Amino acid sequence: MKILKLLIVSCLVIFYAQFSNAQAPVKKESFKVYGNCGMCKKTIEASAKAAGVAYANWNTKTKQLSISYDPEVTTTAKVEEAIANSGYDTPDFNGNDSAYNLLHECCKYERKQTANTKNN
Numbered sequence: 757m758k759i760l761k762l763l764i765v766s767c768l769v770i771f772y773a774q775f776s777n778a779q780a781p782v783k784k785e786s787f788k789v790y791g792n793c794g795m796c797k798k799t800i801e802a803s804a805k806a807a808g809v810a811y812a813n814w815n816t817k818t819k820q821l822s823i824s825y826d827p828e829v830t831t832t833a834k835v836e837e838a839i840a841n842s843g844y845d846t847p848d849f850n851g852n853d854s855a856y857n858l859l860h861e862c863c864k865y866e867r868k869q870t871a872n873t874k875n876n
Contacts, residue, residue: 781826781827781828782810782824782825782826783824783825783826783827784822784823784824785822785823785832786820786821786822786823787820787821787832787836787846787847788819788820788821788846788847789814789819789820789821789839789844789845789846790819790844790845790846790851790865790866790867790868791814791816791819791844791863791865792816792862792863792864792865793816793862793863794816795860795862795863796814796816796844796859796863796865797814797816799842799843799844799863800812800814800821800839800842800844801813801814801821803835803838803839803841803842803844804821804823804835804838804839806838807830807834807835807837807838807839808825808826808829808830808834808835809823809824809825809830809835810824810825810826811823811824811825821839823835833848836848836849837849839851840852841855842855843855843856843857843858843859843863844856844865845865845867845868850867851867
């Protein structure tokens with residue numbers, strides 16, 4: 757009886773190990789997000805993470821946001837929209853005007869027209 761229990765437990769452990777090692781596909785992308793400073797960096801990265809990305813890093817010099825995410829959880833459009841809702845322009849979304857007006861003075865970047873104005 758002990759051998760049967762040990763065999764069942766061993767099979768369950770092997771079964772669980774196979775499924776726990778299966779990782780979801782990770783998609784990596786980067787795109788421009790307009791902003792200026794370290795406060796912008798915190799807001800932009802937090803907005804991206806709130807939209808479902810696993811990793812977000814915004815470079816204050818190049819204005820490039822690098823993200824990694826599971827495409828079953830979120831999309832680039834959802835991430836860009838979340839960032840735009842916090843006041844920052846992205847390639848496909850203009851930052852929300854109300855949110856932009858509430859940004860700290862050092863965070864108010866020179867606004868440009870983006871390719872699409874899906875937000876506003």
